[in-house]
Amino acid sequence: MTVSPPPELVTAVAGVWSLPAQTELNMLTASAEFRTLIQYCIQHYDAMVAGQFSEFPFVRALRTLGAPCFFTPEQHYLVSDPLEAASLLHHELDKKKTTKIYLCPLDCAANIQPATFGHAEINMFTPQELRQLVNFAQLSRRYPHKTDDIDRLTCFTWLVVREEVNLEREIPARTYRFLRDGFKDDYGAITPYEHRYPKAVEDAIFALLLAPWESWREKINIEWRAFTIPWVYTVENDIFADQQALPGAETLTWDYQAFPDGHGKVIDREIPLELPLSHDDGLQPWLAQQQLDNIPLAIHNGLINEAARHHFVKAFLSQGIDEFLAHMIVIDACMGERRATSMQLKQRLAGVLGDLSVVEEMNALYNLRSEYVHGREMTTISHQHKNRARILARRMLAEIVAIADREEMSSRRAFLDAMQKKGGGLKSPA
Incomplete structure (x- = not known):
């Protein structure tokens, strides 16, 4: 239930709303109406504090709320x-949590059906639904001159991830990262497993990549992926945040389709490029059979470490040799340990997959990796070897997730010992 704003706040907001169109920023912040509103907020809301680090995001919020002084008469x-704006301002100043929405276009996706898992969903949206997701009315006030590209964006399938986050107590810390995190001692330092996309998104991508896309794709000799994710758009759902503009549909991949117009002519129509799947109902049944809730347990017990998670997603986001090496690192990260031999690692992988033939497969893949890493002369890496690295890494992770809730998998040490024993006991087929 929405709590009505105090009458004094409504009056102060109405004062700012009375300022003329296209009021200059300096005139706005110096006006009696603006000073009255911001002083009221400082006195009555913990989130507001005095100083320019509050004023700048407060001005941004007033624009997002639709104050007339920011726009031309034609806009x-x-x-x-003003009453609606006062109600929303009151709510935003009082709230302690928000839900960030991450919109990830599945570029080149063909016929992936709607699916849900964890805090994520895969879906297509109508223009009205997508406008609602991105808070289009507020976004238009931030970027009034940007072309409305919603209709074209709805031609694509989307991965949507929602994350509830606690807001900082004061507006400046919400808006300026250095006020929240402080200054670094070494700005050139490397963070080993830094995320390219928000962690909640990469967690969802990790779970999604456990699906056997390489088995569902047509023309696997060209590409095992069924989609790419070229960017992630964050809907902040906080009027004080620096909400970025929504990327346009031209950033995604389009193709042309020729069709007759009924009058003897052929017309080219722009459509999204697709990486076709061999069937269109594989994902949701696969999700229903998986124990994806085990992923946090596998991470907690050390069966899947940060390096494995990072490089599994990195392989998807990379191309060429970087993709191949990342998949190999995933296997090393899960199966290896200090002072473990190469044979022990291969036996453990064979134990996880219940297949002794992976030892020979790994020998071939390790040879390719060594040739590249040590600068030896080498030819191209075939699509079979590239795909085998992906398949072995994926199958290994999926199997680890499936068995993570077993009692004997309660620690990394127990897991590695059990898999090596199992792998060492496998017999070659007669």
Whole structure:
């Protein structure tokens, strides 16, 4: 239930809403109406504190709320009702949590059906639904001159991840990272497993990549992926945050389709490029059979470490030799340990997969990796070897997740010992 704003706040907001169109920023912040509103907020809301680090995001919030002073007379459709704006401002100043929405276009996805897992969903949206997801009315006030590309964006399938986060107590810390995290001693330092996308998104991508896409894809000799994720758009759901503009549909991959117009002519129509799947109902049944809730347990027990998670996602986001090496590192990270021999690692992998033939497969893959890493002369890496590295890494992780809740898998040491024993006991087929 929405709590009505205090009458004094409504009056102060109405004062700012009375300022003329296209008021200059300096005139706005120096006006009696603005000073009255911000002083009221400082006195009555813990989130507001005095100083320019509060004023800048507060001005941004007023624009997002639709104050008339930010727009031209021709942009009157962007202006909001002051009572509605006061209600939202009251809510935003009082709230302690928000839900960030991460929109990830599945570029080149063909016929992936809607699916849900964890805090994520895969779906297509109508223009109205996508506008609602991105808070389009507020976004338009931030970027009034940007072309509305929603209709074209709805031609694509989306991975949507939701994350509930605690807000910082004060507005400046919400907005300026250095006020929240402080200054670093070494800005050139390397963070080994730094995320390219928000962690919640990479967690969802990790789970999604456990699916056997290489088995569902057509023309696997060209590409095992069924989609790419070229960017992630974050809907902040916080009027004080620095909400970025929504990327346009031109950033995604388009193709042309020729069709007759009924009058004897052929017309080219722009459509999204697709990486076709061999069937269109594989993901949701696969998700229903998996124990993806075991992923946190496998991580907690050390069966899947940070290096494995990082490089599994990195392989998907990379191309060429970087993809191949990343998949190999995934296997090393899960099966290896200090002072473990190469044969022990291969036996453990054979134990996880219940297949002794992977030892020979790993021999071939290790030889390719060694040739590259040590600068030896080498030819191209075939698509079979590239795909085998992906398949072995994926199958290994999926199997670890499936058995993570067994009592004997309660520690990394117990897991490695059990898999090596199992792998060492496998017999070659007669």
